[in-house]
Amino acid sequence: MPLAAIIFDVEGTLVDCVPHVLDSWKQTLEGAGHDIALAELQRYSGMDGADMLERLLPDQSKKHKEGLLKAQGDRYRRDYLALARPFNGVRELFKTLKQRGFALGIATTCKKDELRSYDHSMRVLELTDAVACGNDVEKGKPHPDLYHAALQKLGVMEPGTATAVGDTPYDAMAATALGMQATGVLTGGFSERVLKDTGCDLVLEEVRELAERIGLPRSET
Incomplete structure (x- = not known):
């Protein structure tokens, strides 16, 4: 089916921050007495935080896990958020796709204030037609809520x-x-095989390659 819209994840896709996110999780968990290896945390990178903790700490109370979620978010904002940088060519990619007539969206579990911080260096929000953030939905990925919200906003x-x-x-x-x-x-630490096995039709080394691999939008084909 011809392509008309492109919806981007942010953390690990447009912004190089996955190691920082994982470090903040490891430190938060260790501070609460949970020794979980970085390799194990990597397996769940990008998953809804509550879902991840349910898998890692199934015997812990809901209140305890909610406290961990808040503590990790606070730690990441305090110690790591300002360190994140966009991957090469992100703004240029958005400009190219916009010029080709694609509708562009963002669907990210990060909060609106975090996205604004990332955009100080990305500078893509002004080129984006619709944004769905963690503030907009109750559940993050792999639940489809964020993409559903972005599709609706894009029409x-x-x-x-x-x-x-x-x-x-x-x-x-x-x-x-x-x-x-x-x-x-x-760029998020997962292999090509894992990404293809879970539904990716195309896998790129980094996001800027998309401009070379994607066709014209439906209105121009």
Whole structure:
């Protein structure tokens, strides 16, 4: 089905911050007495935080896990948020895709204030037609809520005419659950096999390669 809209994940896709996120989680968990290896945390990178903790700490109370979520968010904002930088060519990619006539969206579990911080260096929000953040939905990926919200804001009635671009299998799972196409990037620590096995039709080394691999929007084909 011809492509008309492209919806991007942010953390690990447009912004190089996955190591910082994982470090903040490891420190938060260790501070609460939970020794979980970084490799294990990497497996769940990009997953809704509550879902991740349910898998890692199934015997802990809901209140304890909610406290961990808040503590990790506070730690990340305090110690790591300002360190994040966009991957090469992100703004140029958005400008190119915009010039080609694609509708552009963002679907990210990060909060609005975090996205604004990232955009100080990305400078893509002014080129984006619709944004769905963690503030807008109750559940993050792999639940499809974020992509559903972004599609609605873009006015896309046929999910198959949109692709989700993300760095984790949870991006692909959320997108394909709605009937969207899925494109993966290898900048989040997951292998090409994992991304393809969870629904990615195309996997790129980094997001800036998308301009060379994607066709014209439906109105121009």
